[in-house]
Amino acid sequence: MSIALVAGLGNPGREYEHTRHNLGWVVVDALLRQRGLAWKREPRFDAEYSRGEFGGRPIHFVKPLSFMNDSGRPLQQIASFYKVPVTRIAVAYDDLTIAVGACKVSVSGSAGGHNGVASLLEHLGNGFARYRLGIGPKQPPEMDLKDFVLGSFTLEHRTLLEQKLDPLVAGLVLLIEEGPERAMNQLNRRANHESDQTQLPRDLHPR
Numbered sequence: 584m585s586i587a588l589v590a591g592l593g594n595p596g597r598e599y600e601h602t603r604h605n606l607g608w609v610v611v612d613a614l615l616r617q618r619g620l621a622w623k624r625e626p627r628f629d630a631e632y633s634r635g636e637f638g639g640r641p642i643h644f645v646k647p648l649s650f651m652n653d654s655g656r657p658l659q660q661i662a663s664f665y666k667v668p669v670t671r672i673a674v675a676y677d678d679l680t681i682a683v684g685a686c687k688v689s690v691s692g693s694a695g696g697h698n699g700v701a702s703l704l705e706h707l708g709n710g711f712a713r714y715r716l717g718i719g720p721k722q723p724p725e726m727d728l729k730d731f732v733l734g735s736f737t738l739e740h741r742t743l744l745e746q747k748l749d750p751l752v753a754g755l756v757l758l759i760e761e762g763p764e765r766a767m768n769q770l771n772r773r774a775n776h777e778s779d780q781t782q783l784p785r786d787l788h789p790r
Contacts, residue, residue, distance in 0.1 A: 586712060586759045588667045589614075590645040592654050592676040592699040594733075603718040604699075604732040606744075607675040608646055610716060614752045615644060622646065628664070630657040637759050643667065651699040655706030662707065673712040673758055674703060677732065681717030683740045684747035685774040686754050688766045689713045696728065712763040714755055717774070 591611030592604075599605055615622065615633055622631040622644075633644040643665055647657040662672060676699055681687055690712050694701035703711065721731045736744065758766040 585640065585671065585762055586642065586673045587640070587671040588643040588645065588662060588665065588673070589755070589759060590647065590654075590658050590672065590674045592651060592674060593646065594651050595648045599733070601735050602733050603677050603679075603736060604651060606677040606716045606718060607714075609744075610675050610714075610748070610751050610755060611644060611646065613748055614755055617752060620644070624648075625661075628657045628660050630661060632661065637756070642759060651702075653702055654699040655702035655704070658703065659706040669707045669710040672707065673714055673755075673763075674700075675714040675716060675755060676700065677718045678715035679717075679719035679721050679728075679731070681715055681719060681774060683717050683719070683736075684743045684751075685717040686751055687715045687717075687771045687774045688754075688758060688763055689715065690763050690767075712758060712766075714758055716751060 589611065591607035591609075593599065593606075593608035594602070594604060615635070618635050620633045620635045622633050625632045629647065629649050631646040631648060635642050635644065643661065645658060645661050647654045649657055658672075658674075662669070676697065678687070678695075678697070680695070691709055692713075694704055700713070718732070718736075721728070754766065754770050757769065
């Protein structure tokens with residue numbers, strides 16, 4: 584089924600603007616800039632909202648402004664208002680099991696320790712397409728998970744992400760226009776290759 588609603592996950596506030604946990608916002612923001620679209624604040628949904636057309640189809644864009652742990656609530660409200668079923672929702676978010684600059688697509692699974700995804704599963708249920716953006720692996724390995732995801736990218740990784748931003752946006756467009764199955768076939772193979780290149784520890788390889 585085609586995608587009708589795209590959400591990016593992140594935390595509001597300047598202090599979180601450049602953290603790893605906000606990579607979903609970064610990629611969706613970049614897509615809207617490319618398409619000449621602008622966000623509009625929607626206080627009734629505790630979110631920012633925009634609407635565009637892809638392939639002649641209207642697409643809703645959402646940035647929940649609740650904190651990450653509560654992302655599912657405003658997204659469920661907007662999906663209900665516009666009558667979008669969970670199978671037509673795609674969500675972009677950070678994933679530490681994927682190498683920085685790579686991305687993967689999936690449509691099922693657990694939250695994997697990601698509080699935003701846990702909130703989505705609570706409010707939406709399973710079945711939404713997941714556009715998983717690499718921020719990993721966690722370095723150093725013993726670092727607290729919260730400190731890692733709420734920390735800023737290293738200079739090296741910031742530079743890499745600047746180089747990879749256009750391909751990451753293109754991957755999201757592929758997901759929107761062609762659907763999860765075709766996006767998985769193309770993007771996951773590429774991500775596995777890039778992860779092999781970075782030699783992730785075995786216990787951090789994507790499941």
